[in-house]
Amino acid sequence: MQRENWTSKLGFILAASGSAIGLGNIWRFPFVAGTNGGAIFLLIYLAAIIFIGYPVLVSEMTIGRKTERNPVGAFKKLAPDTPWWLVGGLGVLAGFVILSYYSVVAGWGLFYMLESVTGLAPGTDFAELFVGHISGTFSPIFWHFVFMLLTVSVIGAGVVNGIQRVVKILMPILFVLLVVLIFRSLTLEGAGAGLEFYLSPDFSQISLQTFNDAISQAFFTLSLGMGAMITYGSYLSQDESITDSAGYVLGFDTGIAILSGFAIFPAVFAFGLDPAAGPGLTFITLPAVFSQMPLGAFFGFLFFALLSIAALTSAISLLEVVVAYLVDEFEYPRKKTSYIIGFIIFLVGLPPVLGYSALSDFSFLGMDVLDTYDWIANFILLPTGGMLTAIFIGHYWGTDKAVEEANRNSMKVKVGNVYSLLIKYVAPIAIFVIMALTIFQTVTG
Numbered sequence: 001m002q003r004e005n006w007t008s009k010l011g012f013i014l015a016a017s018g019s020a021i022g023l024g025n026i027w028r029f030p031f032v033a034g035t036n037g038g039a040i041f042l043l044i045y046l047a048a049i050i051f052i053g054y055p056v057l058v059s060e061m062t063i064g065r066k067t068e069r070n071p072v073g074a075f076k077k078l079a080p081d082t083p084w085w086l087v088g089g090l091g092v093l094a095g096f097v098i099l100s101y102y103s104v105v106a107g108w109g110l111f112y113m114l115e116s117v118t119g120l121a122p123g124t125d126f127a128e129l130f131v132g133h134i135s136g137t138f139s140p141i142f143w144h145f146v147f148m149l150l151t152v153s154v155i156g157a158g159v160v161n162g163i164q165r166v167v168k169i170l171m172p173i174l175f176v177l178l179v180v181l182i183f184r185s186l187t188l189e190g191a192g193a194g195l196e197f198y199l200s201p202d203f204s205q206i207s208l209q210t211f212n213d214a215i216s217q218a219f220f221t222l223s224l225g226m227g228a229m230i231t232y233g234s235y236l237s238q239d240e241s242i243t244d245s246a247g248y249v250l251g252f253d254t255g256i257a258i259l260s261g262f263a264i265f266p267a268v269f270a271f272g273l274d275p276a277a278g279p280g281l282t283f284i285t286l287p288a289v290f291s292q293m294p295l296g297a298f299f300g301f302l303f304f305a306l307l308s309i310a311a312l313t314s315a316i317s318l319l320e321v322v323v324a325y326l327v328d329e330f331e332y333p334r335k336k337t338s339y340i341i342g343f344i345i346f347l348v349g350l351p352p353v354l355g356y357s358a359l360s361d362f363s364f365l366g367m368d369v370l371d372t373y374d375w376i377a378n379f380i381l382l383p384t385g386g387m388l389t390a391i392f393i394g395h396y397w398g399t400d401k402a403v404e405e406a407n408r409n410s411m412k413v414k415v416g417n418v419y420s421l422l423i424k425y426v427a428p429i430a431i432f433v434i435m436a437l438t439i440f441q442t443v444t445g
């Protein structure tokens, strides 16, 4: 079968931005920033995005477009008869792990979408509402299932009819809605303390953890380190520019993350909540905001609908990595494979759901099951994948070839020596040192 291509440059940019923009921006970014002192995290995160995120993003898209293969096939093609394909294999594994818990969180979003319509009365204890929901059994499993079903049906429909059609409509709406929310959040009484937390860095808060969290968040938010951008790049036409497209994707993703912070932190402080509350932050804070605004039920519904949609456009890219691998390498039928893999991922996602009920005794380094999955993916799999990809380009395939492929048809951004330097030395060494120190610190307590 002929491999599909995105039908336009915009189609690719939106699909790749759709993969990038997701729970990572609206859910994970604010709570990770919140536990790391706010503004100081924002600073280090931006540095990580620019100096590590952009070069790795360009590298992954380049590997994909050059080979027109899934991550495993791509490494096999560029480095035949070597173990480099394992880097792609690691990505496929990461796809399983991330999607399984990503879908659980997206399921919370679906639940809140309906809850907003009926139940956001002012004065509600929204922390209690959140804990009540996640520590149930039937409801969170049901919504996790519904979300996986949605993901599978888009991927089953294919690259252009499925992925590209959905993202073109939904991404712009998300942006507009976020702006409305920021306006409400900033006009709440006491919002100023939130702005202060978010924008004036307290350098005494810097620790190894800050760097580790910033680098992992950079990988997660840009969908890097697991071959998603290799896979999406593999559907990019030869006439389009990689460096330009990557610039747009990075700009949109970073913009949405920063905006989410402006929507959330002022509200957190206005309601006297704790910015370091962790994974519940978005789900507790925003319903409180909605309960306090005119037409709150309507806006609440819309917001959580869009959160779910943003999650969906990311989830499809996670599933696409696994499905593209099986379809390309084994010629399995696309639709059937999507459904079977989707169901397996649903099952892998059950422990994180039950981590707040039946499995609530589970603890790994003090984390519940969902946080453990998140930790394995974000502190082990993605940085390792990103580091090996950088080493592959920098020291095996060659940055000269990568630069040539990446710059083809570029009108705005061209990469060169700085890119080569970042990919060869800065990115791999920074990731390695931070990972090694973190492991050392964890082991020695």
Ligand code: PFF
Pocket: 019, 020, 021, 022, 023, 024, 025, 098, 219, 220, 221, 222, 223, 224, 226, 227, 228, 229, 314, 315, 317, 318
């Ligand atoms: N970038 C997505 C987000 O920020 O929500 C998450 C993600 C999607 C990570 C796809 C990795 C991936 F391959």
Ligand code: NA
Pocket: 019, 020, 021, 022, 024, 025, 220, 221, 222, 223, 253
């Ligand atoms: Na993101």
